[in-house]
Amino acid sequence: MNTPKLETRRLILRKFSESDIAHLYLILKDKEVNTFLPWYPLKSIEEANAFFQERYAADYAKPQAYAYAICLKSDNVPIGYIKVDMDDGHDLGYGLSRAFWHQGIATEAGKAVVEQVKRDGLPYITATHDVNNPHSGSVMKRLGMKYQYSYEEQWQPKDILVTFRMYQLNFNGDEDWVYQKYWDNSNVHFIETNV
Numbered sequence: 092m093n094t095p096k097l098e099t100r101r102l103i104l105r106k107f108s109e110s111d112i113a114h115l116y117l118i119l120k121d122k123e124v125n126t127f128l129p130w131y132p133l134k135s136i137e138e139a140n141a142f143f144q145e146r147y148a149a150d151y152a153k154p155q156a157y158a159y160a161i162c163l164k165s166d167n168v169p170i171g172y173i174k175v176d177m178d179d180g181h182d183l184g185y186g187l188s189r190a191f192w193h194q195g196i197a198t199e200a201g202k203a204v205v206e207q208v209k210r211d212g213l214p215y216i217t218a219t220h221d222v223n224n225p226h227s228g229s230v231m232k233r234l235g236m237k238y239q240y241s242y243e244e245q246w247q248p249k250d251i252l253v254t255f256r257m258y259q260l261n262f263n264g265d266e267d268w269v270y271q272k273y274w275d276n277s278n279v280h281f282i283e284t285n286v
Contacts, residue, residue, distance in 0.1 A: 242277035
């Protein structure tokens with residue numbers, strides 16, 4: 092199952108195509124949108140094309156992938172992205188153009204993707220957010236994800252020290268199992284209270 096098209100009340104979640112590269116560029120060149128993303132703001136359409144080839148076309152060539160453009164039903168134009176990686180972390184990530192923040196769009200898209208990966212048999216998903224970006228953590232909570240632990244990482248390529256919070260949602264019935272890789276890879280890790 093490779094990125095099946097999904098629809099919600101307001102949204103179409105579909106594959107990015109080469110005709111979307113200009114829209115992808117608009118999303119990823121914004122410095123404020125980029126603050127908490129794991130790459131630098133894009134500087135050109137050429138960079139956006141390379142990003143599409145590396146991050147989307149490559150995923151779409153795999154047998155199983157969940158890498159979506161978030162589009163409004165009204166015009167089917169990408170306003171953000173949401174994906175679940177197929178490595179052992181099954182990391183959920185998302186980003187949205189600033190004009191669409193605080194409207195419940197990331198949560199609406201996230202619920203549809205969570206239901207799809209659950210139907211398709213993924214045993215769990217994880218997601219992390221910078222402690223300075225609590226809005227992202229709020230989305231994770233609204234998706235039913237549970238806070239597990241926090242850890243420090245010298246984040247690349249930006250080379251800044253970040254404290255991340257890790258959330259997880261298990262689909263296999265084992266509510267107590269926690270994905271430990273981020274904990275194990277960090278020398279500084281801890282469990283916060285009142286998260």
